[in-house]
Amino acid sequence: MSRAKTKVSKSRSKSPAKPASLAKAATGIEGLDDVLGGGLPRGRPTLICGGPGCGKTLFGLHIIFNGVAQGEPGVVISFEESAEDLAQNVASLGVDLNRLVRSKKLAIDHVHIDRSEILETGGYDLSGLFARVEYAVDAVGAKRILLDTPEMLFAGFSNMALLRSELERLFRWLKDKGLTTVITGERGEATLTRHGLEEYVSDCVISLDHRVSAQETTRRLRIVKYRGSTHGTNEYPFLIGNHGISVLPITSVGLAYEVSNARVSSGIAALDEMLSGKGYFRGSSVLVTGTAGTGKSSVAAAFVAASCARNEKCLYFALEEPTQQVVRNMRSIGCDLGPLLDRGLLQISASRPTVSGLEQHLISMHAAIERLKPKVVIVDPISSLATGNNFNEVKSMLVRLFDYLKGKGITGLFTYLSAPRGLEETELGVSSLIDTWLELRDIECRGERNRALYILKSRGMAHSNQVREFVISRKGLNLVDVILGPEGALIGSARLGQAAALKAERARQTERADRRSRELGRRRQLVEAQIAALRAELALEEEDAEREPVASARSEAGAAAQRSSTRQSKRGARPTAERRE
Amino acid sequence: MSTSTRKRAARPAAKAVKKAAPKRKLARKPSKPDSEWWELRLYVAGQTAMGMRAFENLKKICEEHLQGRYRIEVVDLLVNPTLARGDQILAVPTLVRQLPPPMKKIIGDFSNAERVLVGLNLRPLKR
Numbered sequence: 001m002s003r004a005k006t007k008v009s010k011s012r013s014k015s016p017a018k019p020a021s022l023a024k025a026a027t028g029i030e031g032l033d034d035v036l037g038g039g040l041p042r043g044r045p046t047l048i049c050g051g052p053g054c055g056k057t058l059f060g061l062h063i064i065f066n067g068v069a070q071g072e073p074g075v076v077i078s079f080e081e082s083a084e085d086l087a088q089n090v091a092s093l094g095v096d097l098n099r100l101v102r103s104k105k106l107a108i109d110h111v112h113i114d115r116s117e118i119l120e121t122g123g124y125d126l127s128g129l130f131a132r133v134e135y136a137v138d139a140v141g142a143k144r145i146l147l148d149t150p151e152m153l154f155a156g157f158s159n160m161a162l163l164r165s166e167l168e169r170l171f172r173w174l175k176d177k178g179l180t181t182v183i184t185g186e187r188g189e190a191t192l193t194r195h196g197l198e199e200y201v202s203d204c205v206i207s208l209d210h211r212v213s214a215q216e217t218t219r220r221l222r223i224v225k226y227r228g229s230t231h232g233t234n235e236y237p238f239l240i241g242n243h244g245i246s247v248l249p250i251t252s253v254g255l256a257y258e259v260s261n262a263r264v265s266s267g268i269a270a271l272d273e274m275l276s277g278k279g280y281f282r283g284s285s286v287l288v289t290g291t292a293g294t295g296k297s298s299v300a301a302a303f304v305a306a307s308c309a310r311n312e313k314c315l316y317f318a319l320e321e322p323t324q325q326v327v328r329n330m331r332s333i334g335c336d337l338g339p340l341l342d343r344g345l346l347q348i349s350a351s352r353p354t355v356s357g358l359e360q361h362l363i364s365m366h367a368a369i370e371r372l373k374p375k376v377v378i379v380d381p382i383s384s385l386a387t388g389n390n391f392n393e394v395k396s397m398l399v400r401l402f403d404y405l406k407g408k409g410i411t412g413l414f415t416y417l418s419a420p421r422g423l424e425e426t427e428l429g430v431s432s433l434i435d436t437w438l439e440l441r442d443i444e445c446r447g448e449r450n451r452a453l454y455i456l457k458s459r460g461m462a463h464s465n466q467v468r469e470f471v472i473s474r475k476g477l478n479l480v481d482v483i484l485g486p487e488g489a490l491i492g493s494a495r496l497g498q499a500a501a502l503k504a505e506r507a508r509q510t511e512r513a514d515r516r517s518r519e520l521g522r523r524r525q526l527v528e529a530q531i532a533a534l535r536a537e538l539a540l541e542e543e544d545a546e547r548e549p550v551a552s553a554r555s556e557a558g559a560a561a562q563r564s565s566t567r568q569s570k571r572g573a574r575p576t577a578e579r580r581e
Numbered sequence: 582m583s584t585s586t587r588k589r590a591a592r593p594a595a596k597a598v599k600k601a602a603p604k605r606k607l608a609r610k611p612s613k614p615d616s617e618w619w620e621l622r623l624y625v626a627g628q629t630a631m632g633m634r635a636f637e638n639l640k641k642i643c644e645e646h647l648q649g650r651y652r653i654e655v656v657d658l659l660v661n662p663t664l665a666r667g668d669q670i671l672a673v674p675t676l677v678r679q680l681p682p683p684m685k686k687i688i689g690d691f692s693n694a695e696r697v698l699v700g701l702n703l704r705p706l707k708r
């Protein structure tokens with residue numbers, strides 16, 4: 001028996017609770033190893049079952065090829081397709097089957113069964129098949145083997161009891177050989193496989209599925225059982241794309257990701273200012289909601305430009321606009337994405353959400369993210385993923401996308417087209433998953449619409465509670481403080497009008513103050529002049545009063561004469577001259 | 582290839598070959614259908630009881646119906662596993678009628694002689 005097997009039993013006895021103790025053979029399929037807790041049971045058979053077109057064979061081949069890549073030669077016993085067909089099928093995945101065969105890393109045996117050629121005339125067994133399998137295994141020193149699909153035997157031979165016992169013997173033999181075996185099986189009516197292969201293969205059973213809902217097909221995978229190991233129990237969507245199979249164990253991401261305290265600029269200085277002066281948290285999810293034409297994409301583009309300026313790669317999923325249109329539109333607000341695309345810092349992936357099922361979309365997003373490894377991901381807009389009433393599915397998809405991005409420390413910015421005059425909530429119910437939520441509004445007053453921006457929430461940072469006017473111009477984006485007028489916050493031309501009115505009012509006030517001070521000055525002059533005149537009169541009177549005793553002494557002529565002389569003296573210098581005479 | 586094996590496994594058959602072979606083949610082949618030369622190959626896996634039984638049964642049938650115009654080649658797949666691929670052998674014992682055409686495959690230990698005769702198209706010939 002194989003080394004792997006003995007190792008398994010040893011480590012199992014040591015710590016029966018630890019799933020990691022079971023030796024595993026990595027499948028190399030993106031995500032599947034996560035679900036399987038490391039891979040398939042090494043040295044044991046695994047059954048992959050599913051209906052036609054589920055990708056059973058491809059899964060099996062992938063596992064064999066990955067084994068070859070890891071230095072474990074493999075054997076493919078194909079009961080359905082010839083070696084040439086197989087080679088053609090996998091060529092699209094970038095695997096050169098013939099080269100592997102030539103370099104003795106892979107052996108392929110096509111077992112052709114033609115019922116019409118076979119006549120049974122008594123007792124027999126399947127030692128011929130055994131001999132072929134053994135020969136192929138020994139020829140390359142195989143560690144992994146794919147049987148695709150041995151159920152075809154049931155079509156060729158009529159003795160079911162014999163076939164069953166022979167298959168059981170075959171699987172036991174493979175297990176004794178320590179071969180990591182993958183067996184495919186067609187789904188039966190009520191059983192996992194048509195001929196109950198699952199009865200013989202009890203170590204690991206994977207069920208593939210292919211469902212159509214709302215005209216969209218989603219492939220799904222489920223680990224039905226995995227003896228001696230924990231495994232993901234959910235149905236996981238998977239994708240067969242140009243780059244092979246990828247499984248999305250999204251819900252297995254959980255909430256155990258690193259949280260960063262680092263901040264990244266939003267690309268709009270005034271918005272950073274509102275977010276306690278530093279911008280978003282790195283690795284957080286930012287939601288920008290707003291009705292049509294409120295500038296959601298512009299906020300996204302500003303963020304893209306800022307990230308690229310930091311030399312961080314961005315991936316922009318444009319779900320409604322083609323790449324060139326995004327670039328053109330953003331150029332009109334002073335944000336040129338073209339050079340960023342050329343430098344490879346930015347990648348815009350434009351595709352209609354209706355082009356494939358949600359899960360498919362999610363997986364292709366994952367695949368794109370895995371390839372580019374961006375620091376920032378934009379999805380514009382997530383609301384277009386919802387078609388019809390699939391809100392629940394969209395929500396679950398988005399949860400997984402958010403989790404995935406957070407798990408990778410990628411800052412995600414998602415726009416959401418909200419219903420006009422809608423409540424501050426999203427139909428998709430994702431708002432509670434969001435860290436920073438910016439709401440863009442258009443405010444209509446005095447015959448014009450203006451944009452305003454609020455921060456509805458921003459977890460873990462002090463943020464402004466004010467509404468700011470969001471100004472989009474050819475020079476870019478800016479946020480302006482709104483002015484509070486008698487009718488509330490003023491915005492747009494009303495704000496400008498109010499500002500002008502305030503200015504005029506201030507001017508008037510200044511003028512009024514000036515005038516008053518001038519008036520006061522004049523009054524002061526007047527008063528001062530009056531004071532001077534009075535003072536002069538007083539002085540004269542005092543002078544007269546001084547002269548009085550002299551005059552009475554000179555002549556006691558009478559008060560009348562003295563009075564007339566006083567009157568004369570008031571008229572000027574003459575009396576003085578008289579006096580001198 | 583594999584000559585030694587064939588010799589060893591097919592030793593009983595070798596006699597038949599010698600007995601039957603060349604002259605009749607040349608002389609009779611073009612004329613009548615029951616004078617056709619029969620080339621049979623029996624695949625077995627090791628010297629198992631079933632394999633021996635199959636060979637005995639087959640030889641009996643051939644002696645009865647094809648006396649002198651047949652040859653049985655026995656291939657042991659444990660020794661020559663590569664040969665299984667060419668004739669698409671899964672079950673053993675398998676008898677492949679290589680001549681006369683078309684190629685026929687019969688599996689089992691040939692305990693059911695009737696079916697063997699039908700399978701080899703010998704039944705109508707006998708009538």
